[in-house]
Amino acid sequence: MVNKYFLTRWDALKIIALLLMFIDHAGHFYFHNELWLRAIGRTCAPIFFFLSGFAPHYRFNTRLMLFAIILTILDWGMQNQISTLNILFTIILGRAILGWLERHNSNPLKLYEWVIGCIALSTSVFITQYGSLGFLFMLAGFIYRHKLQYHQNTPSRFLIVVTLIYAIAVCLLGNYEISRWFIVGIGFVLINALLRWFAREPTGQLPCSTYFAKALLPLSWYTAEIYTGHIIILILLTGHKL
Numbered sequence: 370m371v372n373k374y375f376l377t378r379w380d381a382l383k384i385i386a387l388l389l390m391f392i393d394h395a396g397h398f399y400f401h402n403e404l405w406l407r408a409i410g411r412t413c414a415p416i417f418f419f420l421s422g423f424a425p426h427y428r429f430n431t432r433l434m435l436f437a438i439i440l441t442i443l444d445w446g447m448q449n450q451i452s453t454l455n456i457l458f459t460i461i462l463g464r465a466i467l468g469w470l471e472r473h474n475s476n477p478l479k480l481y482e483w484v485i486g487c488i489a490l491s492t493s494v495f496i497t498q499y500g501s502l503g504f505l506f507m508l509a510g511f512i513y514r515h516k517l518q519y520h521q522n523t524p525s526r527f528l529i530v531v532t533l534i535y536a537i538a539v540c541l542l543g544n545y546e547i548s549r550w551f552i553v554g555i556g557f558v559l560i561n562a563l564l565r566w567f568a569r570e571p572t573g574q575l576p577c578s579t580y581f582a583k584a585l586l587p588l589s590w591y592t593a594e595i596y597t598g599h600i601i602i603l604i605l606l607t608g609h610k611l
Contacts, residue, residue, distance in 0.1 A: 374582045376575045378567045380589035382416055385563070387588055387595060389413035397611075398603045408552040411539050412560045414456065414499055415506045415532070419564050421460045422510025423571070427468030433457055436597040440611065443601060447610040455611070456498040457593075463507040470511070477518045480527055483508055488534065494542070502538050505531045513568040525565055532561045 393410020396403055437457035445451055470478070484505070493500030509531045513524045536557040540550045588595065600611060 374579050374586065376577055376582045376585060376589075377571070378573050378575065379420070379571050380586060381575055382420060382563065382567045383589045383592050384585055386413045386416035386420075387592060389416070390596065391599075394599070394603060398607045398609050404549055405552055408549045409556055411553070412556040414503060415535060415557075415560055416564070417456075418460070418463070418499070418503045418506035419510040421464060422467060422507035422512075423514050423568070424464070424510075427464040427471065429465070430461070433461055433593060436593055437461060440597060440600055443604055444611045447604055447608065452610070453495060454497040456503070459497040459499050459503050460507070462497065463504045466504070467507060467511050478508075478512070480508075480512070480523070484530065484534070491538065502535055505534065509564075516568075524568070528561060528564060532557050 389410050390413040391410075392406055393413055396406030396410060400406055434457075437455050440455040440457065444455065487501040487505050487508075490501040494502060509524070509528045512519060512527055516524045536553050540553050603609075604611065
């Protein structure tokens with residue numbers, strides 16, 4: 370009998386991102402003075418962006434759009450003003466761009482142009498969460514997925530560049546002290562290594578028991594629902610915006 374309950378690297382990466390997200394939101398909603406929680410937790414977003422870019426397809430997801438609308442409206446209601454759109458909108462827009470590229474562009478991308486363009490559009494973080502800087506990680510996932518179109522070392526080098534840009538942006542926008550920069554730096558070095566480990570064999574099975582896999586798989590299957598549900602609960606409990 371074939372065992373259908375097993376963890377892949379894809380599952381593991383999503384679960385790690387969820388755990389980091391819980392750390393980040395613990396710092397945001399409850400432990401406001403513990404900036405190290407946010408410095409560590411912020412590394413969850415690049416994983417989600419990378420996975421969105423690495424995904425097997427970029428079809429429009431109605432469920433994701435519904436979650437994005439709900440969270441944005443709730444967040445605006447807590448602030449009593451129109452503010453940035455939820456991160457899910459960034460992912461939806463990024464997937465639309467990558468889907469268009471996949472359908473209409475068969476040539477390797479000129480990556481330096483995309484880096485310059487995303488940096489130039491970095492003020493988009495005030496429109497959608499993470500903005501064009503988040504899209505850079507989606508693009509990194511896209512490049513890894515289409516790595517045969519590029520030189521062997523291009524995907525890993527591009528990921529290093531994107532990671533460096535993102536880490537600097539997180540430190541500057543977060544107004545972190547030098548000690549926090551060190552924490553962020555270590556975190557993003559580990560994230561870079563983790564993403565490269567994942568990309569080598571994304572569907573590779575991990576050695577774990579069936580019971581362990583069955584317990585953890587729902588975290589991978591229902592990531593969007595978990596994200597949306599826990600945000601709604603935290604906003605309602607604390608009265609704080611996202």
